[in-house]
Amino acid sequence: MTEGATSLTLVATGGLLVACGVYLLLAQSLTRLVLGFILAGNGLNVLILAAGGLGPADVLTQAMILTAIVITLGMAAYLLAMAYRTWQLTGDDLVQDDVEDRRIANEAHREDLRGELRAQRAEYRTERRAALALARHRRQELRDSLREARRELRARARLQRAIAARAEDYEYLEEETETDTDFTRPPERPAEPRTEPRTEPRTEPRTDKPAEPPSDPPSDKPADPPADPGGRP
Amino acid sequence: MKGLVPLPVLLPLFAVGLKFVLGPRRLRIQTLISLAVLTADLVISSILMVGADQHGPIVVQVGGFAAPLGITLVVDRFSGLMLAISSTVTLAVLVYSQSQRTADENEDEAGTPLAVFYPTYLVLAAGIADSFLAGDLFNLYVGFEVMLTASYVLMTIGGSEQRIRHGAVYIMVGASSSLLFVAAIAVAYAACGTVNLADLSTRLATTEPAVRLAVQVLLLTVFAVKAAVFPLSAWLPDSYPTAPAPVTAVFAGLLTKVGVYSLIRTQTLLFPHDGRTSLLYAVAALSMIVGILGAVAQADLKRLLSFTLVSHVGFLVLGLALGTVRALSGALFYAITHITVQTTLFLVTGLIERREGTADFGRLAGLARMSPLLGVLFFLPAMNLAGIPPLSGFVAKLALLQAAAAVGGVGAYFLLAAMLVTSLLTLYAMSKVWSRAFWRDPGEGLGKERERQIVFPGVAGVAVIRSTVGEARGIGGRRIATGENYPAGMLGATIALLLLSLAYTVWAGPIARYTTRAAAELLDPAAYVQAVQAVVGGAH
Missing domain, CATH: 1.10.287.3510 (Helix Hairpins)
Incomplete structure (x- = not known):
């Protein structure tokens, strides 16, 4: 220096x-x-x-x-x-790379993957839960609508039975009153004559369910509608 | 006496030249040369150790060159002790490796790497001796380089893929720390205009504290890398286990201790009054704890032992950190104990590998029953490492514990606790090995091996081929021959080192007195400086 x-x-x-x-x-x-x-x-x-x-x-x-x-x-x-x-x-x-380092890195990577998997599983679980809830809701809806339809069908069946009974009554009445039977107009037959007599007897059995099937009769019998609205009120 | 000082360096180097002149063919003469040289080394080192103890530091100015240019070699009690123990260990390992080689050659043709092994080994011995003898920083660097370059060759000998891979890490770490060493020398020389340790000691005291701190930190870092002190120790457990057993044994025993030697030498001589305790406290404790936790997690015996090596270097740093005569004395005692014990353990691991073809104690089993001798050879050093009472490891650790208690304070008690925990965990790691590899029912260990057994009936009966997965490789890089019988030299060298470690217990009193004197000498740098300057002629 x-x-x-x-x-x-x-x-x-x-x-x-x-x-x-x-x-x-x-x-x-x-x-x-x-x-x-x-x-x-x-x-x-x-x-x-x-x-x-x-x-x-x-x-x-x-x-x-x-x-x-x-x-x-x-x-x-x-x-x-x-x-x-x-x-x-x-x-x-x-x-x-060092073997030990690689082992540690692998372990870390595996841990990462495991975490990812766990997250995915959690996500999947929530999705599944949502899907299940949706399905349950849909099923409930379907069941409800089915019940609705069934109730409707039952009501319709009841109505038909009632109509059938009315028809029998009518036939019976017709037999009793002994009107001259015109064989030339069988299709109109139930419609026209039914209007008058139907009004009275129909109101009596129908007291339990009066407003239920408003549109049913027309689907059954096309000839009814003109008669029904008039007869019902 | 003075004429003997350069010989531990010169003799091995001359022998290497002679070996190359003789060529690779004359094996018997080659063997004789190596043995003779290292035996002479041992004798000379012992004489030097005793001489330095009786007459104070022996200083030689090589070639008679004047002060700043000449190379100074110094033997004091500390370096004399280290020289003696290192030449003992190198001799024992030489006998071991030569016996292994001759045994391997009976089954395998002689390979070229072996022509390189012994000369390199002698160069390594010369480098170690030069590092211990160096009286100036630059010669210390040269000694380190000689030793490390030889160790690079030994580490990658055979050139197998695994050794090249692990060797690359070892070599790059070594080379980088050497670069740092050169930087430290440059800074020291710029600050003081000398690299002589004695001159540096006097001149650094008068330089600016900041410059002194820079030199101190640089030297600390360099030697901490070489000694594998914790934050700088990651390279060791990765690289050591791949080398052949005798190479690992001598590396584990000596190379890190050369780092510790330089650490203690430079810190006590150059920075006698500078604060370093809190840093060294932390580093020592972390080395011990982290190292032993690493050891506990290992499944391979060689890796486990490498981690205990990192851990137990912490004990030596601790002695330096406490900085009292008692502590340094304990550290020196522990240094020689640990050198012997660690080398013995690696040599035993070599024997286990030889017998079983693997050192993975997940696959070893029942060794205590199948080979009781191996059991004794492993058990005693293992217990010594853990510090079980009658053995020398206990004596040294007790000295360190007492020193820590005497110093007192939070830091010292923290270190004391760290020491105890480390010893316990060492015991745990060792008993784990013992219960797996030695005590387990012989049938249990094979596990994977059993699936690999191919049994096919031959004409004469049943032939069983057992394949081992472990890649146990011998000195030449070839797979080592496994067998029931251990060559006499391998066994003899191991037993000799074991007996030496037992002798430390028997002669603990004289050794402790010697290490106490050495420690007192270390803590009084003035005597060293005076002795050197009397010969060298003071600062130029």
């Missing part, structure tokens, strides 16, 4: 070389690692040179640098041989 002064250029060069070397040392490819090692090694040699200070040549720094160069060279040769061997064995020169 001479005057305590040193060249800023030397220090900056050394620092830059070391920085580049460290950057390369972080790579996974062995070739890059070799380059990084050489760069950083030489950068440090420059730093040793800078450590010697300016002024008359410092013999010790040169001796140290020479030794360090030899060591770096030997290491570089060894690393290159190893990179070549890796290339022979695996087809690339990448440093492979």
